[in-house]
Amino acid sequence: MWGKSKFTTIAILTLQMLMILALFVLEILSEYRAGVMQHLYYRKVHYLSTLYQNNNIIFHVIGLSGGLVFICAVNKGKWNSNKAWHMTCGVVMSLLFMAAYFSPWLKTLNVYAYLLIVLECFVILETVGAVT
Numbered sequence: 001m002w003g004k005s006k007f008t009t010i011a012i013l014t015l016q017m018l019m020i021l022a023l024f025v026l027e028i029l030s031e032y033r034a035g036v037m038q039h040l041y042y043r044k045v046h047y048l049s050t051l052y053q054n055n056n057i058i059f060h061v062i063g064l065s066g067g068l069v070f071i072c073a074v075n076k077g078k079w080n081s082n083k084a085w086h087m088t089c090g091v092v093m094s095l096l097f098m099a100a101y102f103s104p105w106l107k108t109l110n111v112y113a114y115l116l117i118v119l120e121c122f123v124i125l126e127t128v129g130a131v132t
Contacts, residue, residue: 005083044110
């Protein structure tokens with residue numbers, strides 16, 4: 001039937017699509033519901049002032065890149081197309097995270113802080129996918 005890696009890939013992709021859908025729904029709801037908008041705005045200000053400050057972003061980038069390099073070192077000599085796919089997606093997600101952090105258009109979204117968190121989760125999920 002299905003191999004472990006195929007099931008893992010499908011599970012990771014499904015989880016990623018659900019996270020993107022949740023962000024989209026939250027952004028739509030924040031335009032119509034004042035309570036949702038206030039909560040998202042408060043959490044955005046909180047996360048941007050604590051977790052995603054300019055001096056802390058280098059630690060996020062180092063952590064994400066370090067995790068990818070570590071997984072590459074652990075899997076040296078054991079590469080197959082599935083692991084290479086997950087590592088490529090992980091690198092792309094890391095680049096998307098950095099692009100999203102510096103994008104002035106995305107900073108206007110109410111779900112901006114959650115978008116950064118979700119992109120970091122994507123990198124972690126792709127790293128887990130590369131291990132399995």
